[in-house]
Amino acid sequence: MSVLLIAEHNNKEIKPFTLNASTAASQIDNDVHAVIIGHNCDEAAKALSELPLIKKVIQVEAAHYENFVAENFAPVIVKLAENYSHIISSANTFGKNLMPRIAAALDTSQISDIIKVISSDTFLRPIYAGNAFATVKSKDSKKCVTIRPTSFDPCESSGGSAPIEKTDPGEEFSKTKFIKREEVKSDRPELGTARVVVSGGRGMQSGDNFKLITSLADKLNAAIGASRAAVDAGYISNDHQVGQTGKVVVPDLYIAVGISGAIQHLAGMKESKVIVAINKDGEAPIFSVADYGLEADLFEAVPQFLEELNKLNTIQK
Amino acid sequence: MKILVAVKRVIDYNVQIRVKEDNTGVVTDNVKMSTNPPDDNAIEEAVKIKEAGKATEVIAVSIGEEKAQETVRKALAVGADRGILVKTDGVIEPLAVSKLLQKIVEKEKPDLVFMGKQAIDDDCNQTGQMLSALLNWPQATFASKIEIKDGKLEVTREIDEGLETIEINIPAIVTCDLRLNEPRYASLPNIMKAKKKPIEQLNASDLGVDINPRIEQIKVEEPPKRKAGIKVSSVAELVQKLKNEAKVI
Numbered sequence: 001m002s003v004l005l006i007a008e009h010n011n012k013e014i015k016p017f018t019l020n021a022s023t024a025a026s027q028i029d030n031d032v033h034a035v036i037i038g039h040n041c042d043e044a045a046k047a048l049s050e051l052p053l054i055k056k057v058i059q060v061e062a063a064h065y066e067n068f069v070a071e072n073f074a075p076v077i078v079k080l081a082e083n084y085s086h087i088i089s090s091a092n093t094f095g096k097n098l099m100p101r102i103a104a105a106l107d108t109s110q111i112s113d114i115i116k117v118i119s120s121d122t123f124l125r126p127i128y129a130g131n132a133f134a135t136v137k138s139k140d141s142k143k144c145v146t147i148r149p150t151s152f153d154p155c156e157s158s159g160g161s162a163p164i165e166k167t168d169p170g171e172e173f174s175k176t177k178f179i180k181r182e183e184v185k186s187d188r189p190e191l192g193t194a195r196v197v198v199s200g201g202r203g204m205q206s207g208d209n210f211k212l213i214t215s216l217a218d219k220l221n222a223a224i225g226a227s228r229a230a231v232d233a234g235y236i237s238n239d240h241q242v243g244q245t246g247k248v249v250v251p252d253l254y255i256a257v258g259i260s261g262a263i264q265h266l267a268g269m270k271e272s273k274v275i276v277a278i279n280k281d282g283e284a285p286i287f288s289v290a291d292y293g294l295e296a297d298l299f300e301a302v303p304q305f306l307e308e309l310n311k312l313n314t315i316q317k
Numbered sequence: 318m319k320i321l322v323a324v325k326r327v328i329d330y331n332v333q334i335r336v337k338e339d340n341t342g343v344v345t346d347n348v349k350m351s352t353n354p355p356d357d358n359a360i361e362e363a364v365k366i367k368e369a370g371k372a373t374e375v376i377a378v379s380i381g382e383e384k385a386q387e388t389v390r391k392a393l394a395v396g397a398d399r400g401i402l403v404k405t406d407g408v409i410e411p412l413a414v415s416k417l418l419q420k421i422v423e424k425e426k427p428d429l430v431f432m433g434k435q436a437i438d439d440d441c442n443q444t445g446q447m448l449s450a451l452l453n454w455p456q457a458t459f460a461s462k463i464e465i466k467d468g469k470l471e472v473t474r475e476i477d478e479g480l481e482t483i484e485i486n487i488p489a490i491v492t493c494d495l496r497l498n499e500p501r502y503a504s505l506p507n508i509m510k511a512k513k514k515p516i517e518q519l520n521a522s523d524l525g526v527d528i529n530p531r532i533e534q535i536k537v538e539e540p541p542k543r544k545a546g547i548k549v550s551s552v553a554e555l556v557q558k559l560k561n562e563a564k565v566i
Contacts, residue, residue: 101447
């Protein structure tokens with residue numbers, strides 16, 4: 001039996017995490033098919049067909065699929081599911097919203113947010129904000145699995161030419177209406193996939209002071225992150241939150257500025273390759289995960305950091 | 318309007334959990350337990366809606382061992398009118414929880430069901446969406462703002478890209494984000510009053526649904542430890558280390 005991957009896209013392009021999810025799907029079984037549900041999404045479907053790991057693309061089009069409403073998507077996938085042993089998606093807000101609706105309809109106990117495929121029915125997943133790892137085995141005949149994108153490398157995005165098969169859409173679920181989406185547009189790298197992340201916490205003291213984080217991020221071509229405390233205080237918008245209930249990031253370099261390091265924040269960043277912490281409280285828990293800790297007032301240290309970076313001949317991008 | 322709120326008893330969010338030596342799970346004996354944090358937001362929102370005169374009754378339901386009664390009692394102390402405890406032993410997966418909640422919904426006929434978006438113990442993030450699929454109701458997950466408008470809800474959802482607003486018909490399921498509101502603390506008089514509020518006890522086995530685990534937990538381990546880092550004495554040293562030792566800038 002084959003694996004069905006649910007592609008995430010914006011009707012024009014496939015979202016980067018679809019590449020990570022494809023890698024995870026291919027580790028379960030070689031025969032990976034991908035379903036793309038949307039409106040006027042031919043370009044995205046074509047891009048999907050070019051992933052060498054994908055053997056077939058199923059495209060489902062209708063106006064009511066334009067805004068990715070889970071109540072509209074789930075029945076389409078449930079119908080396709082009879083031909084597949086596994087249904088896979090990313091464990092981001094798209095997949096988290098959608099997959100349980102599919103799993104319940106299939107009477108399957110979903111396995112969320114896996115970080116490793118051990119075999120086709122056994123997976124590793126973090127629990128308790130990543131403070132324990134559970135090895136779990138599904139006894140259901142059909143498996144619904146969401147994958148933690150940052151735990152799988154993105155697959156190649158070109159060179160493939162899978163056939164694209166169009167399937168009839170399902171009915172619209174009339175009780176849910178999409179109204180609007182306020183996306184924060186930015187020229188910066190995406191938080192989830194950036195090589196460098198600079199994050200600010202409650203220690204920033206105001207939204208205005210986040211300019212320091214922005215300057216440092218500009219210099220390092222980094223994405224901007226934040227602790228929940230900083231988001232709750234209104235210093236920065238929710239899409240920047242790193243942690244157990246925010247985003248999980250695994251950059252090459254994570255710089256935590258004015259972040260104390262609550263368990264819930266560490267859950268979102270402690271797998272980063274190199275961690276730097278700048279905090280004036282030498283006892284802050286963030287130092288327990290930092291490779292390089294600097295006990296200093298961030299309002300002095302960050303400007304100095306910028307000066308030191310200016311002295312370098314080259315900075316990796 | 319009647320609002321049912323599901324609350325879960327979990328290890329307190331401030332506790333540093335420990336993995337059992339035999340790798341069968343995490344240590345829960347003599348560990349502080351609390352309400353799952355976003356479930357507190359769910360109760361708070363329901364109580365606020367009732368206080369605004371838009372709901373007539375708030376019912377708190379928990380599924381778990383006998384001690385989960387404390388979690389229901391806490392919800393009563395911050396304003397829920399009555400409680401339901403569905404008693405179970407052992408592991409209960411989100412699919413089973415949603416089937417049990419479906420039975421409670423069929424019996425109580427609430428207009429809205431609220432719960433936290435995710436439990437901080439198993440981090441599954443499934444139950445609300447599953448319940449809404451079983452009932453074929455609309456779902457609004459990760460809610461950070463809820464407005465009641467002409468028998469419908471307008472909900473702002475926190476998504477990876479920013480914020481999304483949807484309109485859903487009632488009856489509906491809403492899973493709550495931590496930013497939805499600021500949960501209140503229970504006052505001592507209200508804690509005393511809550512002791513007199515009724516909690517109906519049911520046995521999960523009497524509700525006629527299959528709640529056997531479908532997932533076998535093979536082992537639970539400590540995650541690999543990061544090796545200890547160093548403290549640097551100046552920004553100049555930090556930048557030098559990042560450039561020449563870690564080679565990341």
